[in-house]
Amino acid sequence: KNQVEQSPQSLIILEGKNCTLQCNYTVSPFSNLRWYKQDTGRGPVSLTIMTFSENTKSNGRYTATLDADTKQSSLHITASQLSDSASYICVVSALSNYQLIWGAGTKLIIKP
């Protein structure tokens, strides 16, 4: 069964610190993986997208990595800011039918 699991479920860190969010998937065959950021009360916004051949992609202070062999991805946030407080969602696309499998998200809280 195609699944996407994210950890931790929630995370609290101090402003200025770094953090790493994890995404494990069982989707096969794999097409691509996305990370979205969802602020409270808003729709998700795309951060990065990676295909099979890409193992790292950056978007400002956000860096996503992908290990297609172990079926793991991570999202690293550097020098966190209060505005980084949001849910971060991992989404994997299956090559066979391009069905999108959404993770439950990691709720990140940045404290001053």
Add this chain to the structure above:
Amino acid sequence: GAGVSQSPSNKVTEKGKDVELRCDPISGHTALYWYRQSLGQGLEFLIYFQGNSAPDKSGLPSDRFSAERTGGSVSTLTIQRTQQEDSAVYLCASSPSSRGGPTDTQYFGPGTRLTVL
């Protein structure tokens, strides 16, 4: 504006009533998606449109839910005989290409918060 818009932003209805939720996608986007998100939960896929056709309706939870898209643009999600468990935020997204491809990025609207009393 150039983004995805949804209306109404909030809808409160009584159990058993029908509701219609509207989504205006970004102009030119061929793919349109409906999702449901309960409080504190992840996104639940409902239906996917490519143009006016819906090749994937697998997420619709019951036959009380239906959706249509006309002119390759506006979409309406209809919930008949609403139940309290239908209370959630209903999100619409559009993308310029086919679902899930390497260049597909979904752009989300602000959602409609539905409360069934």
